[in-house]
Amino acid sequence: MPGSPIIELRNLGKHYGNTVALDDINLDILDNEAFALLGPNGAGKTTLLHILCSILTPDSGTATIAGFDVVRQPLRARKNLGVVFQEPSLDDRLTVYENLDFHCLIYQVPARERKRRIAEVLELVELSDWRDKLVRTLSSGMKRRLEIARALVHDSRIVFLDEPTVGLDVQSRARIWGYLDELRKRRQLTLVVTTHYIEEVENCDRVCIIDQGRIMAIGTPAGLKSDYGHQSLRVVPIDADALGEIRAAYPEAGQQDDELVMPVPDDRFAGAFLARYGNRVKEFVLDTPSLEQVFLALTGRALRDKEASGRERTYAFGRRGGEHTR
Numbered sequence: 390m391p392g393s394p395i396i397e398l399r400n401l402g403k404h405y406g407n408t409v410a411l412d413d414i415n416l417d418i419l420d421n422e423a424f425a426l427l428g429p430n431g432a433g434k435t436t437l438l439h440i441l442c443s444i445l446t447p448d449s450g451t452a453t454i455a456g457f458d459v460v461r462q463p464l465r466a467r468k469n470l471g472v473v474f475q476e477p478s479l480d481d482r483l484t485v486y487e488n489l490d491f492h493c494l495i496y497q498v499p500a501r502e503r504k505r506r507i508a509e510v511l512e513l514v515e516l517s518d519w520r521d522k523l524v525r526t527l528s529s530g531m532k533r534r535l536e537i538a539r540a541l542v543h544d545s546r547i548v549f550l551d552e553p554t555v556g557l558d559v560q561s562r563a564r565i566w567g568y569l570d571e572l573r574k575r576r577q578l579t580l581v582v583t584t585h586y587i588e589e590v591e592n593c594d595r596v597c598i599i600d601q602g603r604i605m606a607i608g609t610p611a612g613l614k615s616d617y618g619h620q621s622l623r624v625v626p627i628d629a630d631a632l633g634e635i636r637a638a639y640p641e642a643g644q645q646d647d648e649l650v651m652p653v654p655d656d657r658f659a660g661a662f663l664a665r666y667g668n669r670v671k672e673f674v675l676d677t678p679s680l681e682q683v684f685l686a687l688t689g690r691a692l693r694d695k696e697a698s699g700r701e702r703t704y705a706f707g708r709r710g711g712e713h714t715r
């Protein structure tokens with residue numbers, strides 16, 4: 390169960406020249422919750438995570454992790470943090486084991502514990518059999534799993550994942566969420582995830598919708614849907630006459646090809662429509678509120694531009710030969 394705040398942001402601001410990346414952000418993330426930052430391209434998600442990791446310095450405001458200020462006490466703030474960055478950051482000239490061992494060394498994991506912890510995280514992400522393989526021989530899905538293992542190996546209490554599933558196929562994405570769920574059952578862990586896959590944030594305890602550096606709404610997926618979503622009725626009339634008749638009766642209906650979409654204002658609406666036009670339609674679907682609708686209502690945009698950016702990144706990654714040697 391989520392507990393008290395473990396990450397606290399107060400009046401946090403960050404500019405790049407004239408671009409406002411974060412505008413007066415106030416936010417508490419709770420111990421042991423799965424928290425999603427959802428926003429389109431350029432919303433400020435990566436900037437926020439980079440400030441929390443002490444990679445970037447904010448222009449104004451404060452951010453603390455477990456009570457430690459990320460600017461004044463960066464080492465202590467980072468001690469309990471595991472990070473999976475958007476861009477792959479493994480050393481592909483080393484083996485799976487060596488990557489993890491090196492990370493343990495940096496985080497001062499005692500030598501006698503290293504082997505056990507590495508074996509544990511490799512088992513979790515199903516890479517035990519790949520322990521001695523060079524990272525360059527792994528598929529992109531396996532590399533992501535290894536990065537997750539690396540973020541966990543120093544027993545981090547908080548894990549940041551910046552677009553952990555971007556560029557992966559549906560099965561690999563489901564697998565990664567499977568590991569994260571399993572992990573949260575095994576131990577206390579706060580997950581902070583940025584994603585543009587709306588279906589992924591349904592798994593999270595709370596979702597923060599961010600756009601142009603500002604928080605638009607925070608809540609549970611169900612709470613956001615009931616506060617900002619709405620039901621809609623989609624019908625396909627039997628012919629052009631029926632379509633014209635229904636359009637005239639419901640001028641608020643939107644039209645897509647031969648389908649009409651009507652906002653549902655109350656519980657009686659669908660029944661009343663059916664009683665009147667039931668024999669004039671060949672398809673009738675009552676859509677439940679979705680987070681997509683919530684996002685659209687709050688930002689005035691769909692998340693599609695973000696998808697293009699994810700794809701571009703994947704292509705860029707492919708152009709570099711699918712490898713990263715940072």
Ligand SMILES: Nc1ncnc2c1ncn2[C@@H]1O[C@H](COP(=O)(O)OP(=O)(O)OP(=O)(O)O)[C@@H](O)[C@H]1O
Nearest residue numbers: 405408410428429430431432433434435436437698
């Ligand atoms: N180094 C930089 N120099 C100038 N502008 C930047 C820099 N990094 C980010 N920005 C701008 O700041 C804003 C926030 O970017 P940020 O990368 O934090 O967004 P994001 O939500 O993580 O999007 P994405 O997932 O596409 O990276 C954007 O307008 C972006 O163009």
